[in-house]
Amino acid sequence: MKPDDFDYVSKLLKERSGLVLTKDKAYLLESRLMPLARKRGLKGLDELMAVLRKRDAAVEKAIVEAMTTNESFFFRDNKPFDQFRSVVLPNLLKARANKRSFRIWCAACSSGQEPYSLAMILKEEAARLNGWRFEIVGTDISSEVLKKARAGAYSQFEVQRGMPMTLLVKYFKKKDENWVIDPAIQAMVQFKEWNLLGDLRPLGQFDVVFCRNVLIYFDQPTKGKVLHGISQVLSDDGVLYLGGAETVLGISEHFKPVPSQRGIYAVTRNSGLSLGAPPA
Template structure:
């Protein structure tokens, strides 16, 4: 790939999605964008870049989606979901006892495993949630991957990655060589295409936000912008989940780590000490 083509693609992707690509990641452009080029009938990436320079917006969207579609799996890393079920959810039930509703946002929903994991957890807690309204919103930059999430159909490989066998049996049914999630669970999640670099306010307010394994792809100014935008949407006692390799330290002063809870952050607001989540999850 020509250096000027790499520079053009990396700048375009950074501007459109926040994705930062260094030159040692040029192989990712080759592997992910060649299928896009072939689909268009181009000989290679040089032709693809030429068309992009002609301001082909449809192609630009296809290229951005191809580069930002990341893998996901059920109950990824396990502990955050145990922590949500054992500590955050009981805290929400206590704090929202009067209004009996709460909202959760999965900010990088990908193919749906994370929001459906949360939906299954809430299903398991149905007795405690009787009379409550709870909304789960899953967003992603890629419309194609969200379409897969909305269908809720997964391969044997996908359901074997992290999904406990009892959950598979209880909430999925076999459909030929695939597994389809229970329609009742699927209906608990609303999906919407959204770019984290856009204005987030139209999404509304939230009590819990999962934005895991997303910030690692951004440069520091973009991380700061996204974190501050999320803070604007979170309730005063709201909780933010980040990936294990991510942190707010040195990036945003709008959040603070919750003691004893790795990867879980409280909104930093004047005069408010944050939710009482100090107990360790089992």
């Protein structure tokens, strides 16, 4: 790819998705965009760039989606989900006992494994949640991965990555080469196309936000912008989950780590849910 074409695409990606692409990743850009060029009947990257420079909105969106990392799997890293089940959820139920409702947001949810994992946890806790209203919202910038998320169909390889066998048997059915998630679990999750760099407030207020392994792709100013946006839609005593390699320290004044709960953060305007131990 020509240097000026690389710079043009890099700027587009930064503006539209926050993704920072350094010159040593030129090979990655070419490997992701060549299939896109072929899909559109173009001879190569030069023709694709010629179309892009005409400000073709469809091509711009396709390039951003092609460069977005969509790595995800069920119950990824386990510990965050164990924390949710044994610490966050019990304390959330105590804190919301009066209104008996709560909302969870999975940002950059990719093909849906994270919100579906949470839905299965809540389904398993049905007895405790009797009479409660809750929502799980999954968002992503890519319309393509959201189609897959809404379909709820996963390959053998995808369900083998982190999925407990007991839950696979209980909540999935084999259909041809895929495993299809139970419609009852599907119905527990709403999927929406949304850009983390945009205004998040129309999504409404949330009590728990998962934004894991997303900030690692952004530069410092963009990380700060995203964290500020999340702070605006997180309830005063809500909690934010980040990935194991991510932190708010030195990036945002809107969040602080929750003591004794690695990877969980509270908004600084309040102490967050009391997460020292689950309520008796």
